Amino acid sequence: AAIHKNSVEVQHIKFDFIIVGGGTAGNVVANRLTENPKVNVLVIEAGPSHEGVLNSQVPWFAANNWFSTYDWNYTTTPQIGLRGKSTILPRGYILGGSSSINFLIYTRSTIEDYDRIAKITGDKGWSWKTLEPYFKKNEKFVRPADGHNTTGQFDPSVHGFNGINSVSLQGSSTPIDAKVISATRQLGGDFKFVLDQNNGKPIGVGWIQTTVDGPTGRRSSSATSYLSPKFLRRPNLHVLVNAQVSRVLQTKGGNTPTFLKVEFKQTSPGSKLTTLTATREIILSAGAIGSPHILLNSGIGDSKALRRVGLKPLVDLPDVGANLADHAAIANPFVARGNNTFEEIRKPEVTAKLLKQWKANGTGPLVNSIASLISFHRVFGNDIPKLDPAAGPNTPHFEHLFANGLIVPNAFVPPDQHIFSVATALVSPSSRGSVTLNTSNPFDSPLIDLGLLKEESDRRMMRAALRHAFKFVKAPAFADYVVGPAGDLAGATTDAQLDAYMAAEAGTFFHPTGTAAMSPKGAKSGVLDPDLKVKKVSGLRVVDASIFPHIPSGHTQASVYVIAERASDIIKSSYPH
Numbered sequence: 001a002a003i004h005k006n007s008v009e010v011q012h013i014k015f016d017f018i019i020v021g022g023g024t025a026g027n028v029v030a031n032r033l034t035e036n037p038k039v040n041v042l043v044i045e046a047g048p049s050h051e052g053v054l055n056s057q058v059p060w061f062a063a064n065n066w067f068s069t070y071d072w073n074y075t076t077t078p079q080i081g082l083r084g085k086s087t088i089l090p091r092g093y094i095l096g097g098s099s100s101i102n103f104l105i106y107t108r109s110t111i112e113d114y115d116r117i118a119k120i121t122g123d124k125g126w127s128w129k130t131l132e133p134y135f136k137k138n139e140k141f142v143r144p145a146d147g148h149n150t151t152g153q154f155d156p157s158v159h160g161f162n163g164i165n166s167v168s169l170q171g172s173s174t175p176i177d178a179k180v181i182s183a184t185r186q187l188g189g190d191f192k193f194v195l196d197q198n199n200g201k202p203i204g205v206g207w208i209q210t211t212v213d214g215p216t217g218r219r220s221s222s223a224t225s226y227l228s229p230k231f232l233r234r235p236n237l238h239v240l241v242n243a244q245v246s247r248v249l250q251t252k253g254g255n256t257p258t259f260l261k262v263e264f265k266q267t268s269p270g271s272k273l274t275t276l277t278a279t280r281e282i283i284l285s286a287g288a289i290g291s292p293h294i295l296l297n298s299g300i301g302d303s304k305a306l307r308r309v310g311l312k313p314l315v316d317l318p319d320v321g322a323n324l325a326d327h328a329a330i331a332n333p334f335v336a337r338g339n340n341t342f343e344e345i346r347k348p349e350v351t352a353k354l355l356k357q358w359k360a361n362g363t364g365p366l367v368n369s370i371a372s373l374i375s376f377h378r379v380f381g382n383d384i385p386k387l388d389p390a391a392g393p394n395t396p397h398f399e400h401l402f403a404n405g406l407i408v409p410n411a412f413v414p415p416d417q418h419i420f421s422v423a424t425a426l427v428s429p430s431s432r433g434s435v436t437l438n439t440s441n442p443f444d445s446p447l448i449d450l451g452l453l454k455e456e457s458d459r460r461m462m463r464a465a466l467r468h469a470f471k472f473v474k475a476p477a478f479a480d481y482v483v484g485p486a487g488d489l490a491g492a493t494t495d496a497q498l499d500a501y502m503a504a505e506a507g508t509f510f511h512p513t514g515t516a517a518m519s520p521k522g523a524k525s526g527v528l529d530p531d532l533k534v535k536k537v538s539g540l541r542v543v544d545a546s547i548f549p550h551i552p553s554g555h556t557q558a559s560v561y562v563i564a565e566r567a568s569d570i571i572k573s574s575y576p577h
């Protein structure tokens with residue numbers, strides 16, 4: 001119907017479903033459930049509308065949203081694996097959630113990642129094969145912004161062309177692209193070129209696909225796609241922005257108490273707590289931090305821990321907020337002999353010129369994300385932990401992102417240097433962290449421990465990954481281009497030096513998952529049944545990045561989109577009439 005700014009506008013409406021969080025997953029579910037005109041849905045989003053937010057629209061401006069009014073601005077607890085350093089954790093605080101501010105990289109992860117989830121949960125519906133049609137339902141593969149010939153850069157047979165969310169290859173070539181491709185030929189082995197890493201077997205180097213709508217050069221988020229004007233016109237679809245949900249409230253007792261009421265407060269000064277009740281279900285889609293936070297605030301979690309902060313436990317579910325997994329990442333910079341790098345684009349006068357071009361016709365370097373090529377790899381021999389955290393032999397342990405400059409400007413690299421980055425991330429980590437309550441005030445931030453590089457086996461894999469990056473830049477293709485490591489990467493060669501470098505430079509790859517994980521029906525561990533219903537209660541489901549028992553081995557948005565598509569069908573099938 002519209003995007004509402006004031007809850008008074010929706011208070012008289014009877015909602016079948018209330019979705020908490022208008023983010024990546026939440027907007028998919030809202031869209032799919034309202035395909036039935038008889039079903040009324042309300043989305044409650046803490047952040048503001050995405051409409052007219054330039055930093056969200058321009059792909060290249062993604063990181064401008066950090067520390068802005070569109071970011072939750074979280075900081076982690078001191079990270080043991082980073083020698084006590086705390087690190088930033090940006091999360092979208094805006095309609096579209098993190099899909100409105102992320103780096104747009106679209107990777108589906110591996111066949112084995114999903115098949116493992118199917119095996120763990122005992123629900124074959126989570127296997128790659130069953131999810132394949134949902135990937136296609138989500139995806140609308142479009143031409144890149146520059147209209148370049150994409151033959152040999154992707155495999156059309158694995159893509160959807162009639163879905164809702166635009167995906168395209170990068171729309172502005174960068175000087176390193178050809179060098180990286182040459183290096184794949186020179187080095188071969190696990191640096192071999194892969195035509196399309198979204199076929200479920202991504203090991204090797206390939207062209208990045210991004211959630212950019214090529215023809216317009218704009219970001220495609222769950223808000224611009226699943227809540228586009230044509231869908232927002234549905235009279236049964238309502239979105240309330242600037243409203244933060246504090247708790248879900250029990251509406252009926254019994255063995256499996258029912259929670260159908262949400263409590264929230266609008267962000268305008270002086271706003272009071274308000275409640276709304278759904279007739280069928282509350283669906284938590286507040287993300288891997290927000291959803292467990294709301295459950296804990298509501299008394300659903302580890303009873304002992306809840307009592308410790310002064311909350312009355314209602315449902316003992318010890319794994320709420322546990323099992324947090326993220327990808328630890330480092331943006332390794334190398335000094336480059338070239339002047340057409342990101343450092344050039346970031347000069348204010350150059351950015352201004354490029355923004356003019358982007359506004360005129362949606363082309364130019366600002367249509368790109370941070371990299372045009374990406375690679376996935378495994379470690380070998382003793383570097384593989386006893387219990388291999390990867391889902392199988394075709395699932396990577398780590399990733400490199402090849403970027404034409406510093407991924408984000410930082411203080412460690414002199415501003416006058418031009419850079420080639422080979423960012424490295426652990427995509428199958430063993431370490432786990434948690435989301436726990438800091439206080440009993442639901443509007444206080446929770447304690448977020450990402451567990452980055454906590455396990456020695458992860459630090460060992462990261463060392464192998466760094467050495468692997470050094471090997472890559474030694475390819476003849478870079479002989480005239482890469483001078484050597486920059487900043488404090490220079491001189492880091494021994495294990496001890498690499499460990500010190502990691503502790504100083506590693507941070508999040510922005511992919512927290514797993515804090516309300518699925519497990520088999522009836523299992524004591526886990527938070528959700530395989531149909532995403534919260535265990536031990538009625539009326540509550542979780543649909544977002546929290547649900548993964550293991551973190552997918554790629555960037556997480558495609559995985560979130562696909563589980564949200566299937567979740568919508570699961571929910572629909574629970575209410576055939």
Ligand SMILES: Cc1cc2nc3c(=O)[nH]c(=O)nc-3n(C[C@H](O)[C@H](O)[C@H](O)COP(=O)(O)OP(=O)(O)OC[C@H]3O[C@@H](n4cnc5c(N)ncnc54)[C@H](O)[C@@H]3O)c2cc1C
Binds near residue numbers: 020
């Ligand atoms: C900076 C950054 C870069 C990233 N880069 C990439 C990338 O390049 N590729 C990729 O695949 N993935 C990337 N990711 C990760 C990816 O975007 C997320 O995994 C995915 O979007 C998570 O989807 P979600 O639905 O679980 O949560 P979100 O999309 O974060 O949605 C949660 C929503 O709930 C709202 N919310 C939270 N709490 C409340 C509350 N109490 N009341 C009301 N609303 C609430 C939030 O404001 C938000 O809108 C990145 C993420 C970030 C932050």
